Amino acid sequence: MAQMTMIQAITDALRTELRNDENVLVFGEDVGVNGGVFRATEGLHKEFGEDRVFDTPLAESGIGGLAIGLTTQGFRPVPEIQFFGFVFEVMDSISGQMARWRFRTGNTFNAPITIRSPFGGGVFTPEMHADSLEGLMAQTPGLKVVIPSTPYDAKGLLISSIRDNDPVVFLEHMKLYRSFRQEVPEEEYTIPLGKADVKREGTDLTIITYGAMVHDSIKAAEELEKEGHSVEVIDLRTISPLDIETIIASVEKTNRAIVVQEAQKQAGIAANVVAEINDRAILSLEAPVLRVTAPDTVYPFAQAEPVWLPNHKDIMETAKKVLEF
Amino acid sequence: MASNAKKVQFDAVKTLENIESQFEMVQVLNEKGEIVNKSAVPEMTDEQLEELMRRMVYTRILDQRSISLNRQGRLGFYAPTAGQEASQIASQFALEKDDFILPGYRDVPQIVWHGLPLYQAFLWSRGHFMGMQLPEGVNVIPPQIIIGAQIIQTAGVALGFKKRNKKAVAVTYTGDGGSSQGDFYEGINFAGSYGAPAIFIVQNNQFAISTPRDKQTAGATIAQKSVAAGIPGVLVDGMDPLAVYAVVKEARERAINGGGPTLIETMCYRYGPHTMAGDDPTRYRTTDEDSEWEKKDPLVRFRLYLEKKGIWNEEKENEVIEQAKEDIKEAIKKADEAPKQKVTDLMSNMFETLPVNLQEQYEIYTEKESK
Numbered sequence: 211m212a213q214m215t216m217i218q219a220i221t222d223a224l225r226t227e228l229r230n231d232e233n234v235l236v237f238g239e240d241v242g243v244n245g246g247v248f249r250a251t252e253g254l255h256k257e258f259g260e261d262r263v264f265d266t267p268l269a270e271s272g273i274g275g276l277a278i279g280l281t282t283q284g285f286r287p288v289p290e291i292q293f294f295g296f297v298f299e300v301m302d303s304i305s306g307q308m309a310r311w312r313f314r315t316g317n318t319f320n321a322p323i324t325i326r327s328p329f330g331g332g333v334f335t336p337e338m339h340a341d342s343l344e345g346l347m348a349q350t351p352g353l354k355v356v357i358p359s360t361p362y363d364a365k366g367l368l369i370s371s372i373r374d375n376d377p378v379v380f381l382e383h384m385k386l387y388r389s390f391r392q393e394v395p396e397e398e399y400t401i402p403l404g405k406a407d408v409k410r411e412g413t414d415l416t417i418i419t420y421g422a423m424v425h426d427s428i429k430a431a432e433e434l435e436k437e438g439h440s441v442e443v444i445d446l447r448t449i450s451p452l453d454i455e456t457i458i459a460s461v462e463k464t465n466r467a468i469v470v471q472e473a474q475k476q477a478g479i480a481a482n483v484v485a486e487i488n489d490r491a492i493l494s495l496e497a498p499v500l501r502v503t504a505p506d507t508v509y510p511f512a513q514a515e516p517v518w519l520p521n522h523k524d525i526m527e528t529a530k531k532v533l534e535f
Numbered sequence: 536m537a538s539n540a541k542k543v544q545f546d547a548v549k550t551l552e553n554i555e556s557q558f559e560m561v562q563v564l565n566e567k568g569e570i571v572n573k574s575a576v577p578e579m580t581d582e583q584l585e586e587l588m589r590r591m592v593y594t595r596i597l598d599q600r601s602i603s604l605n606r607q608g609r610l611g612f613y614a615p616t617a618g619q620e621a622s623q624i625a626s627q628f629a630l631e632k633d634d635f636i637l638p639g640y641r642d643v644p645q646i647v648w649h650g651l652p653l654y655q656a657f658l659w660s661r662g663h664f665m666g667m668q669l670p671e672g673v674n675v676i677p678p679q680i681i682i683g684a685q686i687i688q689t690a691g692v693a694l695g696f697k698k699r700n701k702k703a704v705a706v707t708y709t710g711d712g713g714s715s716q717g718d719f720y721e722g723i724n725f726a727g728s729y730g731a732p733a734i735f736i737v738q739n740n741q742f743a744i745s746t747p748r749d750k751q752t753a754g755a756t757i758a759q760k761s762v763a764a765g766i767p768g769v770l771v772d773g774m775d776p777l778a779v780y781a782v783v784k785e786a787r788e789r790a791i792n793g794g795g796p797t798l799i800e801t802m803c804y805r806y807g808p809h810t811m812a813g814d815d816p817t818r819y820r821t822t823d824e825d826s827e828w829e830k831k832d833p834l835v836r837f838r839l840y841l842e843k844k845g846i847w848n849e850e851k852e853n854e855v856i857e858q859a860k861e862d863i864k865e866a867i868k869k870a871d872e873a874p875k876q877k878v879t880d881l882m883s884n885m886f887e888t889l890p891v892n893l894q895e896q897y898e899i900y901t902e903k904e905s906k
Contacts, residue, residue, distance in 0.1 A: 272687050272721035275721070282692050
């Protein structure tokens with residue numbers, strides 16, 4: 211075991227898979243010699259060489275096309291999109307092409323691609339760096355969308371994503387890259403995609419969340435405990451497909467739930483979680499399922515992040531509304 | 536202080552003219568079937584010449600029958616190909632089986648000659664998943680509907696070949712309109728940057744639906760767009776099978792020998808509408824224009840050339856026509872026999888392992904389908 215930050219765990223997962231499978235290729239803008247703008251690919255170019263870890267021209271759409279083309283020759287591409295706000299440049303390659311690759315060839319081709327990309331607020335980035343656009347991906351049939359919140363989850367989920375024979379969008383929250391360390395096994399291990407994790411057990415209310423909001427939710431749960439409320443926190447880890455079983459089992463136990471996301475109310479995936487609970491566990495509910503989200507504006511100017519981004523206080527407020535309904 | 540110094544002229548216009556003058560059209564056969572450029576005549580045996588003519592005639596019949604089958608409702612989406620036989624067929628004829636074709640939506644003939652069974656091409660037209668269940672060893676992807684996407688993907692296939700040390704090329708096609716897309720530039724630029732073995736063919740058939748070629752760009756040629764990627768570009772008479780074959784062959788040789796990609800513009804024309812989905816070319820094309828290009832018909836000039844060489848005659852041509860009609864009839868019959876698609880089939884083709892949401896829906900539809 212070693213104490214790792216999330217970024218170290220990600221590098222470790224990439225190294226593990228580059229060693230395990232010679233078809234794994236890591237490429238993107240500045241991921242080679244430079245080791246990535248966040249050092250996620252640090253040392254990989256040196257260890258595996260230009261043939262396996264390489265830079266690309268500055269064109270996200272071209273990177274997506276490159277990944278798709280490489281799969282036809284048996285490669286397992288792990289491209290990087292420098293910031294997920296730039297996904298609009300490569301929406302066709304992701305949602306219009308690789309997500310459909312197996313389907314449109316009647317199961318004769320497949321696209322074992324893992325797109326890594328940082329996103330998320332709280333670090334005062336410039337425009338179009340921090341936007342939460344996972345909702346767009348989650349609406350695309352043919353994709354899996356993974357968002358880890360801890361170093362341990364990041365490593366196991368990234369190895370699983372790379373080994374998956376269908377496309378996975380792996381979103382890395384920038385605020386979580388180096389915010390804390392955690393014990394991470396040095397050997398390889400996997401965490402199944404599509405499986406949520408109960409980060410904190412409780413009996414009065416379920417908080418369903420993902421990404422940086424996992425930590426705000428845990429903080430809120432701890433505060434609520436001081437006031438006598440037992441709160442369960444579910445980290446979805448994969449936001450598409452949803453782990454319905456874990457969500458519903460928890461709601462049936464606690465009879466109350468809220469969904470917490472950093473994305474705007476009209477975006478993200480919270481509405482989908484609410485709908486699934488309404489479909490499947492309405493008779494268990496003592497109160498409506500409420501959402502904690504950002505407001506429906508464009509992602510804020512850097513200085514407005516603190517007043518705009520949802521935080522543990524917003525979570526506590528909404529949790530109390532549901533607890534006292 | 537008055538200056539006597541003559542103002543320096545940055546003669547940008549001259550630079551442009553110099554560049555554009557580099558892209559002269561390569562032609563080998565003229566409209567009368569005469570060799571106009573002896574040194575450019577590709578090395579081809581009589582058998583190869585005859586086979587190329589067979590394929591072009593076959594493809595013309597395939598177009599005629601496809602239009603007619605479409606009108607009868609026995610085919611679905613269809614983008615006519617008549618007029619583009621030299622551009623499509625002679626270019627594919629210069630390829631090897633290991634080469635990988637990434638076609639646009641009009642480029643069904645190339646993938647058929649590369650090994651896709653005809654009945655599957657018809658199933659694709661109708662909208663059936665079995666149409667593009669690609670047989671093992673047929674190195675193609677389904678026709679690409681998103682104009683430009685095939686260009687960036689080609690850069691990836693070609694880089695794959697380079698990484699595998701494989702002596703093969705990735706070949707893709709788009710139209711004149713497609714050369715305005717961002718993915719077009721990104722694709723040729725990526726391939727150039729990696730020195731990847733790719734051939735990018737722009738079939739300039741003068742119109743993107745109703746928009747004429749000169750509304751796409753102020754550039755005198757599309758071939759010169761290669762300059763932006765720093766790769767070789769060639770403008771070729773796309774109605775001339777020998778010129779198209781020669782140019783593609785040369786680009787292929789250069790690519791497999793590590794010389795990187797080439798952009799080829801084939802100057803051609805489609806006699807039919809853009810697609811069979813209601814496009815009416817009389818709205819944007821004159822009959823003069825049509826008849827001008829009909830004189831350039833690739834079949835006419837190649838027929839004249841081969842007849843003079845004594846390796847083609849009416850009898851052979853009729854044989855091909857009959858064979859094509861027979862094959863088409865059988866292919867349509869085989870397409871008719873394909874089982875109807877079920878929702879559960881579509882679900883099965885989504886992932887290697889069905890995620891929970893689809894597992895649940897699969898059960899619901901299995902139940903529906905069992906009734």
